[in-house]
Amino acid sequence: MAATATGGGYRMSTHVAMVMNAQGAAPESEQRPIPVPGAGQVLVKVNASSVNYHDMVNLAGLIWGEWPRVPMTDGAGEVVAIGPDVTDFSVGDRVMGAFHPDWQEGPPTPQLKAELPGDSGDGWLQQYRVAPAAGLVATPLHLTDIEAATLPCAGVTAWNAVLEAEIGPGDVVLTQGTGGVSLFAVQFARALGADVILTSSSDDKLRIGSQLGATHLINYRTVPDWENEVKRITGGRGADLVVDLGGPETLAQSVRASRMGGTVAVIGVLTGFDVAPISVAEVMLNNIRIIGITVGSVLSFVELCELITTAAIKPHISHIFDWTDVTEAVRVLQAGEHVGKIALRIT
The missing domain is CATH 3.40.50.720 (NAD(P)-binding Rossmann-like Domain)
Incomplete structure (x- = not known):
């Protein structure tokens, strides 16, 4: 069952998340309450993710983190609710999540790189996700959510x-x-x-x-x-x-x-x-x-989007899977059968 926007509010319900319940365990679908965004946070209806080498290593249980957790570093979708003190985004805005949401600009530090969706906490392989507004970037208008979801890491x-x-x-x-x-x-x-x-x-x-x-x-x-x-x-x-x-x-x-x-x-x-x-x-x-190079800051992501918009660049995507087929998507990546990116459609 999905949540729906109703006028100025938001009717809460449950949603589906793909959860790794133990180290190296294949993700399994799980019903969860849709979270409420707090101060400085937004709720995103997640429409797409993409598969990176990092995700393959994570899904193999080789990256430290608490279990259970939702995998995938990359996500794109639509803002459906905002918490207090959020001024940069509004309901209806299309956004992408940054790989390192706390690394806003400048050189990296261990503290700035500590937060990483899918590793340090729940990632984007779920229908709804609360994220800090400061760790989101507006999606270029000429890109679909599936195309946008290939940008945050690669x-x-x-x-x-x-x-x-x-x-x-x-x-x-x-x-x-x-x-x-x-x-x-x-x-x-x-x-x-x-x-x-x-x-x-x-x-x-x-x-x-x-x-x-x-x-x-x-x-x-x-x-x-x-x-x-x-x-x-x-x-x-x-x-x-x-x-x-x-x-x-x-x-x-x-x-x-x-x-x-x-x-x-x-x-x-x-x-x-x-x-x-x-x-x-x-x-x-x-x-x-x-x-x-381990990805980059939120500011560098914003600057990339400026280039992508100016040059009308679109990612090359060779495979699009349903989000429940993440195991097959990882197999394609590991086998080198892809060219460019592998995307996941989240419904």
Whole structure:
């Protein structure tokens, strides 16, 4: 049974949440009372979520947190009730939840990153969710809720990699694979005037990347020494920014693919969590900057939405599942069958 807006009030009822009742347990549907927003909070009718590598790890029970809890870091929907002291949003506004709702702006701290939906508390895989208004961002008008729900983790992560390297016209960005972060990096870098080199093991996936704006394509199965191809494409200079999603097995090549003074944004650990063997001397002599990226602040999310609106960017979504099929959605992610993002429709 759903709740309904009635004039200036809100008639409370119950809703369905997908709940992990124990570490590593598959989410199960559970009836819960719809919460009432308190001071500084809003109640969101959740219409969509999306699946990230982080969610896959969380659903496997490998991320610390209290049990039971509702998973999923990403969510988008409509404000249906507001609590006292909320001035930035009104009933009817379409919103997205920030990955780190307490990290408003500036550099991160452990305290600012402590709150994370789906980890530290209930996430977005439910029909209604109370959220702090300060941790919500207005949805770009040209996006559907399903499209918007792909932005909070993958979109903001790619955007902050681009920001860290101060990418602009004439720069070269190298990004790995055709997952959500990588294809967002393609779109954002191109919108800022940069050339983009995209790597993948699939020519079919590379063609999709080309349609989204990638200017040079490298199949790393047929060109395993892809860092040399990057140097060839750039006339020996290297990339201004390398978005490294592989981790241990790609980081050394990412360093070699960078220009002197370039940036390597370490975003993923798709090849595992082992120590990455890199040449410290190469990093030092070429003044290469290696920086870790874990999504970003609420302000950076707002700034991303400005770019998305101006450039009319839409996410590439290859799979949309019903929210009760989250296990199958995670399987598709783990198997690498997707291109771009995997979304969940919440009804």
